[in-house]
Amino acid sequence: MDNKAPVIELKELTKQYGTLTAVNKLNLNIEKGEVFGLLGPNGAGKSTTILMMLGLTEPTSGYAGVCGYNATSSPIEVKKRVGYLPDNIGFYENRTGLENLMYMARLNNIPESEARDRVSHLLHKVGLENAAEKKVGAYSRGMKQRLGLADVLVKNPEIIILDEPTLGIDPSGVRDFLQLIRQLSKEQQLTVLLSSHHLHQIQQVCDRVGIFVNGSLIAKGDIPTLSKTLFESEPFMIEVEIKHPFSITGHPLEDVLLTMEEVSGIKEVNRKIHIACTEDITPVIAKTFVEAGLDILYLCKKEYGLDEIYQRYFEESHENQYHIA
Numbered sequence: 001m002d003n004k005a006p007v008i009e010l011k012e013l014t015k016q017y018g019t020l021t022a023v024n025k026l027n028l029n030i031e032k033g034e035v036f037g038l039l040g041p042n043g044a045g046k047s048t049t050i051l052m053m054l055g056l057t058e059p060t061s062g063y064a065g066v067c068g069y070n071a072t073s074s075p076i077e078v079k080k081r082v083g084y085l086p087d088n089i090g091f092y093e094n095r096t097g098l099e100n101l102m103y104m105a106r107l108n109n110i111p112e113s114e115a116r117d118r119v120s121h122l123l124h125k126v127g128l129e130n131a132a133e134k135k136v137g138a139y140s141r142g143m144k145q146r147l148g149l150a151d152v153l154v155k156n157p158e159i160i161i162l163d164e165p166t167l168g169i170d171p172s173g174v175r176d177f178l179q180l181i182r183q184l185s186k187e188q189q190l191t192v193l194l195s196s197h198h199l200h201q202i203q204q205v206c207d208r209v210g211i212f213v214n215g216s217l218i219a220k221g222d223i224p225t226l227s228k229t230l231f232e233s234e235p236f237m238i239e240v241e242i243k244h245p246f247s248i249t250g251h252p253l254e255d256v257l258l259t260m261e262e263v264s265g266i267k268e269v270n271r272k273i274h275i276a277c278t279e280d281i282t283p284v285i286a287k288t289f290v291e292a293g294l295d296i297l298y299l300c301k302k303e304y305g306l307d308e309i310y311q312r313y314f315e316e317s318h319e320n321q322y323h324i325a
């Protein structure tokens, strides 16, 4: 396949269950070596999208291309190249981690001696070398997920798809697991598609994010780009609190600020003044307040992160649901 072609190419991909549109005209390209996060609340359509990419569910319309193959008509070619870790991976609990991985290697027709080397290398990579001989039934949730990662890597895939991979792992385990994914991706140019509704986790590990709501991908890009698209008119918010009771409404300073080219709006929230700006003019704002003889108690510049982005989309989706109901 052409090296520059995206490894995942979704065009107008749609899945309808009766009258419900689970996935609606999805367009998305993911490049080789990218870690892409599919972010969205329960029922948004993430799993359905993944199933179509694996050729396990037929799209109602549109195209899902994976490693240059049509996932719907060539699911076996796709399966050879994609490792899929579902949210509820099952292992043989009365067999060891090593035995489970060897079993997976056999299923993928990997010769025994090669399989031994690969499996022991992978157990080391995911930090389970000391638990290799332990029965999986005695593994913690975090250990099982790491074994799951090794399991999907046994066949040396070009892409790994992980559906809610951090579910039920404790916070430090999550951090380690995400670091491991990132490291693997960078070392091996492995493409990773990660589905989650944990925005903080996605933010830590992904190069790009797609936000899924009600079957539609309503935004995609890296975090700064998403932030810029969504908060174009006010990418910066400067919060100021004055020591003594003070209201900016009607105060001469209000006009001074509003005549500044970079200031797009002023609001008072509790005791704080929120100044929406198109540029970062924090020093100018500070100077203006001081020169007006006001004592600043607090001043903070806020840049929008994934939290605000997600919340805004999420809230909008709830509003929509409310109107429909």
Ligand SMILES: Nc1ncnc2c1ncn2[C@@H]1O[C@H](COP(=O)(O)OP(=O)(O)OP(=O)(O)O)[C@@H](O)[C@H]1O
Pocket: 017, 020, 022, 040, 041, 042, 043, 044, 045, 046, 047, 048, 049, 197
């Ligand atoms: N086989 C099916 N038959 C009918 N409706 C389905 C089927 N599978 C999924 N759906 C519906 O399609 C929508 C999208 O579901 P999907 O599982 O893709 O969402 P999701 O984003 O993966 O959510 P979650 O995080 O809960 O897994 C939901 O409304 C779901 O109820």
